[in-house]
Amino acid sequence: MRSELRRLATRIRESLEHLVGGLGTACLATAALLWLIFVALTSVLGVGLLFGRTALRLQRFAADRERRRLSRWGDEILSPGPAPQRWRDAVADPVVRREWRWLLVHGTFGLLLGMLGLSLPINAVRDGTFPLWWRLLPPQEATSSLGFPVVHDAVGAFGVAALGVAWAAVVVGFFPALARAQASPGRRLLPPGADLDLSLRIAELTATRAAALDAHATELRRIERSLHDGTQNRLVGVTVLLGAARRALARDPATAGEILDRAQDAAEQALAELRTVARSILPPVLADRGLAGALDGLASACGVPCRVEVDVPGRCAAAVEATAYFVVAEALTNVAKHSSATGAAVTVRSRDDVLTIAVTDDGHGGADEDAGSGLTGIRRRIGALDGTLTLTSPPGGPTTLRVELPCGS
Structure with a gap:
């Protein structure tokens, strides 16, 4: 009722x-x-x-x-x-x-x-x-x-x-x-003629394809940078430590043992960074718990109280679910870091082959896409899937981020 x-x-x-x-x-x-x-x-x-x-x-x-x-x-x-x-x-x-x-x-x-x-x-x-x-x-x-x-x-x-x-x-x-x-x-x-509508749609799809390629290139650069600056350096350190341990093994076994312990720690850190990079590509939690469970996990880890409501019958394509996950993750990070909010809400619904995501908070508002808050990255991600983003954030709040992603078969 x-x-x-x-x-x-x-x-x-x-x-x-x-x-x-x-x-x-x-x-x-x-x-x-x-x-x-x-x-x-x-x-x-x-x-x-x-x-x-x-x-x-x-x-x-x-x-x-x-x-x-x-x-x-x-x-x-x-x-x-x-x-x-x-x-x-x-x-x-x-x-x-x-x-x-x-x-x-x-x-x-x-x-x-x-x-x-x-x-x-x-x-x-x-x-x-x-x-x-x-x-x-x-x-x-x-x-x-x-x-x-x-x-x-x-x-x-x-x-x-x-x-x-x-x-x-x-x-x-x-x-x-x-x-x-x-x-x-x-x-x-008011709709334009069929010819004009078709030409505008072709231009829109061309721009969307360019955005998708740009997003793909950006993602590859991010993965390469993460592997080069983090995991690769760790593995180089492991190699150096193993070489030092081998040289010290005959003359000073105690020192060799300490070096091997350091090498093991460095290898474990490299594995942890590899897992982080893998999760950033496609979070395993989506396959294990589905979109609803994954978003519940994001909400529980959010710095402000967050309510999640998901009404999505069945599963969407993996790319759509991953994009929805990263959009909510970035939005909740912005809420916790920038909004001074006391509460947030995430609503996800699927209607007519469109996945709609709304993230709302009761903070001070005034969110600006050009201020380096990650909204440009969100727009690039959803643009790669021909989605749309609408941000409503008047001064004084509340702020609502609304994303629509096509999820039809």
């Missing part, structure tokens, strides 16, 4: 975020639509031609903001690039014509849905708590959110509270549908 309520609350919260975010892009669409109409009308007099490029850039800016918003909540919608510079090119461009239709729909219908999504929760809270504070209002202003009826006694106040419950029921029952209706025009009208 508790988990169902939590899922319901999450769905309502996400729907509210969708609607409020859509309200922002709807305001942009309305402004772009009005400016386009003004430019079109004044072009008859020749004045609007001076502002044609500005109108087309504003239109593309509003449409791209909606593309980015929708991409955060579902399938990615790629931008077609810069707006055309001339009206003749714009009229001939099917993407621009679809954007005009989107401006008209989203700037009116989407704006209405966004305002409705913002006002319904406010009305639910206002009317639901009305019996607690209605006596503080002037007599003629003691009304429901609809502006009527005027309340004169407690019975009327509780009637307004019943209206608040009705608003809350509307929020629970219809918010997801409102969010889908608001996003529908953008999903239908």
Whole structure:
């Protein structure tokens, strides 16, 4: 029951975020639509031609903001690039014509849905708590959110509270549908043409392949450096000590024994470093305990209390599990070293052949990928698997690192 309520609350919260975010892009669409109409009308007099490029850039800016918003909540919608510079090119461009239709729909219908999504929760809270504070209002202003009826006694106040419950029921029952209706025009009208989409995808895959090769080369350099600077030096030391022990064996057996003890210690250290290098390539704990058990081990070793929730039916590819493991390991290391957090949470889920990893902490926030915190290495790892990384870390916290990895067969 508790988990169902939590899922319901999450769905309502996400729907509210969708609607409020859509309200922002709807305001942009309305402004772009009005400016386009003004430019079109004044072009008859020749004045609007001076502002044609500005109108087309504003239109593309509003449409791209909606593309980015929708991409955060579902399938990615790629931008077609810069707006055309001339009206003749714009009229001939099917993407621009679809954007005009989107401006008209989203700037009116989407704006209405966004305002409705913002006002319904406010009305639910206002009317639901009305019996607690209605006596503080002037007599003629003691009304429901609809502006009527005027309340004169407690019975009327509780009637307004019943209206608040009705608003809350509307929020629970219809918010997801409102969010889908608001996003529908953008999903239908804003994707680029098939040719452009294919060319952009080819460019994206080319960049991903380059990132994968770069990540592979970086990993090889790391392994080579670890073996050269650590294990190789240890083994050289073992060889030197064994030679010294052999020379001292005949003339001073006691000294030879001490040297052999030192050689044994050096050999054990070399073996330990070899095991460390091997674990950094593919941790054995993944094969022994699976992803859930491996992440539990990372959480138990973390410097701050950490909760782990894994919902992954079956096993993913070894490369995907290894990447997920290293992402969580690096993220928890950053939490312990940099965030001053008192708690962290790791959530891993698999849905529709996508492994989603979220690492959240309650620290001071302000994480910066360019500040040498290891986030660049994480992005390189997931880029090699065609994954995505999103970092949300406002000053004051909390910080959320979200990674999506394709894990389909």
